[in-house]
Amino acid sequence: xxxxxxxxxxxxxxxxxxxxxxxxxxxxxxxxxxxxxxxxxxxxxxxxxxxxxxxxxxxxxxxxxxxxxxxxxxxxxxxxxxxxxxxxxxxxxxxxxxxxxxxxxxxxxxxxxxxxxxxxxxxxxxxxxxxxxxxxxxxxxxxxxxxxxxxxxxxxxxxxxxxxxxxxxxxxxxxxxxxxxxxxxxxxxxxxxxxxxxxxxxxxxxxxxxxxxxxxxxxxxxxxxxxxxxxxxxxxxxxxxxxxxxxxxxxxxxxxxxxxxxxxxxxxxxxxxxxxxxxxxxxxxxxxxxxxxxxxxxxxxxxxxxxxxxxxxxxxxxxxxxxxxxxxxxxxxxxxxxxxxxxxxxxxxxxxxxxxxxxxxxxxxxxxxxxxxxxxxxx
Amino acid sequence: xxxxxxxxxxxxxxxxxxxxxxxxxxxxxxxxxxxxxxxxxxxxxxxxxxxxxxxxxxxxxxxxxxxxxxxxxxxxxxxxxxxxxxxxxxxxxxxxxxxxxxxxxxxxxxxxxxxxxxxxxxxxxxxxxxxxxxxxxxxxxxxxxxxxxxxxxxxxx
Amino acid sequence: xxxxxxxxxxxxxxxxxxxxxxxxxxxxxxxxxxxxxxxxxxxxxxxxxxxxxxxxxxxxxxxxxxxxxxxxxxxxxxxxxxxxxxxxxxxxxxxxxxxxxxxxxxxxxxxxxxxxxxxxxxxxxxxxxxxxxxxxxxxxxxxxxxxxxxxxxxxxxxxxxxxxxxxxxxxxxxxxxxxxxxxxxxxxxxxxxxxxxxxxxxxxxxxxxxxxxxxxxxxxxxxxxxxxxxxxxxxxxxxxxxxxxxxxxxxxxxxxxxxxxxxxxxxxxxxxxxxxxxxxxxxxxxxxxxxxxxxxxxxxxxxxxxxxxxxxxxxxxxxxxxxxxxxxxxxxxxxxxxxxxxxxxxxxxxxxxxxxxxxxxxxxxxxxxxxx
Numbered sequence: 001x002x003x004x005x006x007x008x009x010x011x012x013x014x015x016x017x018x019x020x021x022x023x024x025x026x027x028x029x030x031x032x033x034x035x036x037x038x039x040x041x042x043x044x045x046x047x048x049x050x051x052x053x054x055x056x057x058x059x060x061x062x063x064x065x066x067x068x069x070x071x072x073x074x075x076x077x078x079x080x081x082x083x084x085x086x087x088x089x090x091x092x093x094x095x096x097x098x099x100x101x102x103x104x105x106x107x108x109x110x111x112x113x114x115x116x117x118x119x120x121x122x123x124x125x126x127x128x129x130x131x132x133x134x135x136x137x138x139x140x141x142x143x144x145x146x147x148x149x150x151x152x153x154x155x156x157x158x159x160x161x162x163x164x165x166x167x168x169x170x171x172x173x174x175x176x177x178x179x180x181x182x183x184x185x186x187x188x189x190x191x192x193x194x195x196x197x198x199x200x201x202x203x204x205x206x207x208x209x210x211x212x213x214x215x216x217x218x219x220x221x222x223x224x225x226x227x228x229x230x231x232x233x234x235x236x237x238x239x240x241x242x243x244x245x246x247x248x249x250x251x252x253x254x255x256x257x258x259x260x261x262x263x264x265x266x267x268x269x270x271x272x273x274x275x276x277x278x279x280x281x282x283x284x285x286x287x288x289x290x291x292x293x294x295x296x297x298x299x300x301x302x303x304x305x306x307x308x309x310x311x312x313x314x315x316x317x318x319x320x321x322x323x324x325x326x327x328x329x330x331x332x333x334x335x336x337x338x339x340x341x342x343x344x345x346x347x348x349x350x351x352x353x354x355x356x357x358x359x360x361x362x363x364x365x366x367x368x369x370x371x372x373x374x375x376x377x378x379x
Numbered sequence: 380x381x382x383x384x385x386x387x388x389x390x391x392x393x394x395x396x397x398x399x400x401x402x403x404x405x406x407x408x409x410x411x412x413x414x415x416x417x418x419x420x421x422x423x424x425x426x427x428x429x430x431x432x433x434x435x436x437x438x439x440x441x442x443x444x445x446x447x448x449x450x451x452x453x454x455x456x457x458x459x460x461x462x463x464x465x466x467x468x469x470x471x472x473x474x475x476x477x478x479x480x481x482x483x484x485x486x487x488x489x490x491x492x493x494x495x496x497x498x499x500x501x502x503x504x505x506x507x508x509x510x511x512x513x514x515x516x517x518x519x520x521x522x523x524x525x526x527x528x529x530x531x532x533x534x535x536x
Numbered sequence: 537x538x539x540x541x542x543x544x545x546x547x548x549x550x551x552x553x554x555x556x557x558x559x560x561x562x563x564x565x566x567x568x569x570x571x572x573x574x575x576x577x578x579x580x581x582x583x584x585x586x587x588x589x590x591x592x593x594x595x596x597x598x599x600x601x602x603x604x605x606x607x608x609x610x611x612x613x614x615x616x617x618x619x620x621x622x623x624x625x626x627x628x629x630x631x632x633x634x635x636x637x638x639x640x641x642x643x644x645x646x647x648x649x650x651x652x653x654x655x656x657x658x659x660x661x662x663x664x665x666x667x668x669x670x671x672x673x674x675x676x677x678x679x680x681x682x683x684x685x686x687x688x689x690x691x692x693x694x695x696x697x698x699x700x701x702x703x704x705x706x707x708x709x710x711x712x713x714x715x716x717x718x719x720x721x722x723x724x725x726x727x728x729x730x731x732x733x734x735x736x737x738x739x740x741x742x743x744x745x746x747x748x749x750x751x752x753x754x755x756x757x758x759x760x761x762x763x764x765x766x767x768x769x770x771x772x773x774x775x776x777x778x779x780x781x782x783x784x785x786x787x788x789x790x791x792x793x794x795x796x797x798x799x800x801x802x803x804x805x806x807x808x809x810x811x812x813x814x815x816x817x818x819x820x821x822x823x824x825x826x827x828x829x830x831x832x833x834x835x836x837x838x839x840x841x842x843x844x845x846x847x848x849x850x851x852x853x854x855x856x857x858x859x860x861x862x863x864x865x866x867x868x869x870x871x872x873x874x875x876x877x878x879x880x881x882x883x884x885x886x887x888x889x890x891x892x893x894x895x896x897x898x899x900x901x902x903x904x905x906x907x908x
Contacts, residue, residue: 023706031792045710045879072466075497134792136783136876139411142610146422160438160511166497174502175438202410207400208784208875360710361878364793397889404874411609411873423613 009051010041018043023360027056031134031364034374036348038363045359050352058378065338070096070305070327071169073338077325078164080342081376083126086119086155087318089168092338094249094314095325096170099307107296108172109251114185114288115158115167116250116316117281121192122151123319124274124281127371131271132203134368135212140203147195150188154181172299186289189282196282200275213267217354217366220265227353228346231321232273233370237265243317257284270369277319306333320344320371340379344372435513440496443470443489443529444512451531454508457484464503469494484530491517492525550582551575583675587664595815596626598864605868633811636804641704644801648702653802653809656695660816662688667823668743670833670853681742682734685824686727689779692817693719696781696788699810700798711797714879715781715788721886722778722785728894729772733828735901736761746832752839756831764900769829771894773866776821778882780814782867784874787882822863823856830859 007022023040026032035056041049061080065073070092077088090112097103104112125148132140152162158177159167167174203209219229224237234241242259244252260276262269307329315324321343330336347370355363384392414420426433435441445453457474468490475485501509509529519525554575558566600615600623607614615622640649666681668674678684693716700712734740736757737748749756758769778785789797799810826832833852837844877885 021706030795045714068466069464071464071499071502075466075495075499078497132875136786136790136792137872137874138606139610139872140875142612146611149422156439157436158438160436160440160498161496164495164497166499174498178437198410198413201406203407203875205403206407206875207396207403208877208881210403211881212875212878359878359880360793361787361790361876393888408869408873411869414611415605415609415869418608420611421608421613422611423607425613425616 006041007039007051009039009053010049012041012049014048016043020048025360025363031367032374033130033367033372036372036374036377038351040360040363042360045361047355047358047360047363050355050363052348052351054348054374054377056378057375059375061379062337062339065335067334069333070307070335073335074169075164075166077340078166079375080340080379081318081320081323081344081373082163083123083373084119084318084320084323085163086159086165086167087116087316088323089165090116090250091314091316091318091323091325093168093170094316095312095327096305096307098312098314099310099327099329100170100303100305101308102171102300102303104172104300105297106251107176107293107298108300110288110292111173111177111298112168112250113252113255114285114292115155115165117284117288118151118154118185120281120319121278122148122155123371124278125151127274127319127368128199128203128278130371131365131368132209134364135209137203140199143195143199143202147192150191154184154188157181157184169299170305171301171303176298182289182292185285189285189289192282196275196278204272204275209271210268212361212365213271213369215264216267216358216362217369218264218266219350219354223350223353224265227350229321229350230343230346231317231319232270232277233321233347233350235259236262236269236273238263243315243322247315249314249316255284255287267365267369274371304333306331307335315341318343320373320376321347342376342379344370344374344376348372348377435515437513439513439515440498440511441514442491442496442512442517443494443500444510445487445529445531446508446510447531453484453530454506455484455487455530456506456508457482458505460503460505461500461509464499466497466499467493467495470500487529489527489529490525491527492522550579554578583665587661587675590669591661591664591816591819592812594819595812596630598815598818599626599629601861601864602868602871605865606872609869609872630808633808634805638804638806641801643704645702645704648698650806652695652699652702653806653813654695655698656692656813657809657816658695659688659690659692660813660820662691663820663824664816666742667820667827668746668832669823669856670851673833673853674743677741677743679741681745682730682740686723686730689726690719690723692779692813695813696798699802703798703801705801707794707796708798708800711788711790711794711800714790714794715798717879718778718785718787718882719781721883722775722890725771725886725890725894726775726779728891728898729768729775730828732768732894732897732901733757735898735905738905742827746827746834749831750834752837752844753831754839756829756834758829761901761904764897764904765829767893768897769825771890771897772825772829773870775890776825777867777870778886780817780821780867782814782818783871784876785882787876787879790876818864818867819860822860822867825863826856826859830863832856832859 020041020043023042024037025040026037027035032038037053037056039051039053040047061076065076068076074089074092077092078085080088125144129141129144132144155165156162158181159165159174219233219237221237221239224234224239229237230241238261240259240261243249245259257280260273260280262273307327309329309331312327312329313324315322317323322341323343324341326339326341327335328337351366351370354366358366445455447453457472459472462470462472471488471490472484473486473488474482477483496511498511501511555571558571558574603625604614615625618624618628640646663685665675666678666685668677696715697712700708700715703709733745737745739745739748749760753759758765781788789799794800799807802810833856835844835847835850835852835855837847
């Protein structure tokens with residue numbers, strides 16, 4: 001098969017005697033984690049080039065936001081990265097708070113940090129499960145989801161919903177936390193410590209996992225920056241950047257935690273960084289449980305959500321990476337435009353770079369460690 | 380992805396993996412065996428059987444409901460705040476006029492099919508006239524039942 | 537004269553009874569040849585039914601067992617709805633599978649496409665016919681048992697290759713090619729380990745191999761040759777897992793990568809056949825492991841006469857199936873624990889680790905035979 005012209009998106013020209021072929025991976029494929037289509041140009045089992053095609057579940061969120069009130073957009077932010085919905089809520093709420101020029105009381109800050117860290121653990125547990133599952137260990141998938149369900153139970157009790165939390169509001173949150181929140185988090189943390197020991201024993205040192213992930217999908221420091229990667233993917237490439245440390249929001253500056261980094265930027269490093277982040281999140285939660293103010297207001301004085309005309313930007317560190325919200329406010333309760341900077345989109349853009357020369361099996365591993373959420377890419 | 384290593388290093392690594400490899404696999408197997416022989420760890424809920432004990436949390440966002448007293452009176456004043464708060468136009472408040480000529484609630488039409496249960500309407504209501512109920516078995520075989528009128532009585536104003 | 541002879545106890549009974557019944561026939565058509573032909577046919581039908589019953593009968597049990605094992609490893613309950621603890625669930629699933637419409641995607645090579653599942657089924661069935669299930673329960677007690685098993689086992693890969701190739705799907709083709717490379721490689725170490733067993737026992741007859749392990753537990757092949765026997769058992773376990781295309785060596789199916797590999801395009805009954813073949817292969821490989829390493833149908837005697845008499849009261853076939861199901865459980869635990877290696881890693885594992893170790897094992901086996 002001699003190709004006079006390559007299909008759109010493919011760029012590499014190469015001289016070869018072998019027969020190249022094209023494979024569509026997705027939009028219905030078990031390991032593309034949603035409706036994402038990857039067009040693969042292959043030589044045998046080796047991938048020469050990859051072109052991602054997004055947009056299968058594009059809902060035009062940013063356009064819709066123009067005809068929505070700010071509060072409605074918070075509900076919408078749940079539907080972007082559904083694994084870190086609670087953190088997305090915070091991201092939007094922070095941007096709105098800047099526009100309204102209000103802050104939140106201390107108790108609310110603790111509520112925010114605790115719920116966000118719970119959300120981070122939940123998201124990383126999904127990563128843990130999917131990583132194991134994509135490598136072929138279905139048991140791992142269930143292990144990850146088991147603990148995640150407990151987090152979702154806590155979230156449901158606090159916010160009223162498991163996934164689409166719609167909880168944080170500018171100046172506070174929807175509700176105060178219930179009385180048994182702190183004991184529940186405590187007991188969850190104790191349980192989680194035990195489980196994490198098992199899970200790490202199960203997967204981290206496993207020789208097949210190491211063989212499958214060490215040296216696979218290397219993303220160099222320079223590339224990681226150039227593609228705009230963030231979160232664990234960036235940190236695994238050796239760059240010590242975490243919004244919680246570098247541009248602290250909420251009360252992260254008062255809490256003690258490390259930013260785990262790695263050097264090689266391969267799949268195993270990304271896995272390790274995420275596992276270390278689960279431990280760091282648990283450390284933060286333990287501190288919050290100790291410091292949680294028993295008394296005090298949980299929200300600032302209630303005000304209608306109306307922003308002064310202007311441009312406001314907030315960025316937070318979700319489990320996936322940097323989540324930025326850019327609000328161009330017209331006077332009133334509706335935005336002129338809201339733009340979201342999601343973390344998964346640049347990661348998928350970097351996929352082509354990482355996957356070249358690897359096999360389909362490696363692509364699955366790399367996809368799993370990038371941990372993309374398709375609704376957030378498509379928005 | 381092949382790195383250049385000497386034969387000695389290769390043999391050393393080979394032998395090391397012959398020992399650490401099986402050991403790591405045994406570690407993994409010990410976890411699954413532990414879970415296999417410990418039925419207490421099972422987390423599955425037997426759903427239709429545990430219906431009686433299954434209680435949703437107080438804040439659970441189920442179907443929208445009107446807060447009514449025993450006689451079926453509600454607090455709704457047909458102000459339409461909930462209608463404006465709803466992101467996907469699931470609520471349609473149809474006001475009417477009572478004998479005194481005052482605007483009261485006529486029909487509170489709720490399209491459950493398009494509702495995402497975000498709870499913004501409940502938050503927006505200044506009178507506490509609506510709430511999200513704890514009901515979670517909402518599946519139906521008839522789509523016409525998804526469009527409901529929530530108030531039993533017309534508003535008293 | 538036409539003398540079809542498959543020596544087995546059921547056959548002897550049949551051969552005894554056919555001439556007796558033949559006496560009632562008119563004298564004109566009574567003859568030795570007819571008797572032996574009828575005996576052979578009756579014999580063959582019984583054997584086919586027996587093999588089918590053991591194999592197909594065990595498939596639903598295995599599917600149920602796999603679901604339960606997998607569920608309990610994953611802190612779940614597994615099927616609980618249909619029947620007591622979901623026992624009828626598999627029957628329902630099998631029925632569903634059989635009633636499904638059989639259709640093929642456009643552009644497939646229809647003859648090969650529908651032949652492939654049948655070919656896949658042949659290998660495990662033939663192996664099952666050679667296994668001695670009890671002291672007198674064996675369909676074909678052939679002298680060249682082990683070489684026949686090695687030969688027949690290679691048949692399965694043909695079906696998989698055909699199925700993958702004829703499906704007209706790139707994923708299927710990739711799966712089939714992976715499977716071809718994998719099974720042909722692992723066949724070597726599979727055969728080598730069986731050769732090790734043959735070397736120790738000095739016979740290729742499966743019945744002889746079983747009989748040579750009579751006595752106490754310590755006479756079983758796994759313990760008979762200290763340490764080496766156990767290593768051989770582990771190696772057999774690994775290579776047979778690869779032979780069966782079972783996780784963690786299921787790169788041919790690789791659901792996460794190839795969406796099902798060679799059987800991506802199959803539905804309904806043809807798919808059920810692939811599925812069935814997988815489980816029958818599980819039974820036969822476990823049976824083979826039991827025969828070669830775990831003493832076959834011998835009771836696990838421990839050398840204490842008081843206990844051994846009780847253990848020996850249990851029929852051999854019960855012990856055999858107990859051991860087989862224990863082996864199956866081991867295969868399942870492994871399946872639900874480990875992740876899948878990549879294709880090239882699987883190959884290098886075979887050629888760089890398994891094969892050298894097997895050769896060393898053969899040498900040690902030879903030394904053992906020479907010394908003791």
